[in-house]
Amino acid sequence: MEIIYILINEAMPGYVKIGRTTNLEQRIRSLDTTGVPLPFECFYACTVKDAGFVEGQLHDAFMDHRVRSSREFFEIAPERAVAALRLAEVENVTPKKDIVETIEDQQALNQARARRPDFRFKMVDIPVGAELEFSRDKSIKATVLENGQINFNGEIITLSRAAQKILGLSYGVQGPAYWMYDGETLDERRKRMEANEE
Numbered sequence: 001m002e003i004i005y006i007l008i009n010e011a012m013p014g015y016v017k018i019g020r021t022t023n024l025e026q027r028i029r030s031l032d033t034t035g036v037p038l039p040f041e042c043f044y045a046c047t048v049k050d051a052g053f054v055e056g057q058l059h060d061a062f063m064d065h066r067v068r069s070s071r072e073f074f075e076i077a078p079e080r081a082v083a084a085l086r087l088a089e090v091e092n093v094t095p096k097k098d099i100v101e102t103i104e105d106q107q108a109l110n111q112a113r114a115r116r117p118d119f120r121f122k123m124v125d126i127p128v129g130a131e132l133e134f135s136r137d138k139s140i141k142a143t144v145l146e147n148g149q150i151n152f153n154g155e156i157i158t159l160s161r162a163a164q165k166i167l168g169l170s171y172g173v174q175g176p177a178y179w180m181y182d183g184e185t186l187d188e189r190r191k192r193m194e195a196n197e198e
Helices: 024-033 050-060 078-083 103-114 159-167 186-197
Strands: 004-007 016-023 043-046 089-092 130-132 136-145 149-152 156-157 179-181
Touching: 004 024, 004 050, 004 078, 004 159, 016 024, 016 050, 016 078, 043 078, 050 078, 136 159, 149 159, 156 159, 159 179, 179 186
Parallel strands: none
Antiparallel strands: 004 016, 004 043, 043 089, 130 136, 130 179, 136 149, 149 156
16 A cells, blocks of 8 residues: 655755655655755655545645645645545554664754744734644643643643654654644744734
8 A cells, every 4th residue: 555645854844745655764765865955754644545546636735835846845834734634544654753864864853953943822922821732633732831831731841842742753843833723733823924924
């Protein structure tokens, strides 16, 4: 059974790659070429019954956001692609760790993640005490605290750490891409508000 994948790259913020493969690890490694400064990360991957059809439908659904017709890159929030893909999912096969060639590759990826600007709820007009939903399971909730932290199951934690725990991943994730407020991911909300300021 073929796999549909959604990849992100710290060197290309705001873009996702949607494609298909029979060997996810090999595909991610093959994309790590001299033309790309950092390895790709698998945001989500699953097996589907008809990969050609599902991939085509995803590409059509997000055509307005496609960067170039000859490339599988889209300027969308990765969770939007996941929401559409899950309709055809047979089995979630998202890796629980980074797929990298060397220790140096892992270090470069970790350093890039550490350079991400800190998310603050004030920047997107979300008040302390507001309730957030986890995008992949709306029954999972958290309460907004000060300084970009949340109360998740009684623990004071960051958005990213909470998402990492829920997903069972060994590597850090972009918390604002996984948590939602008022029907949009926090990442989408930030981008929308920044665009309105221009």
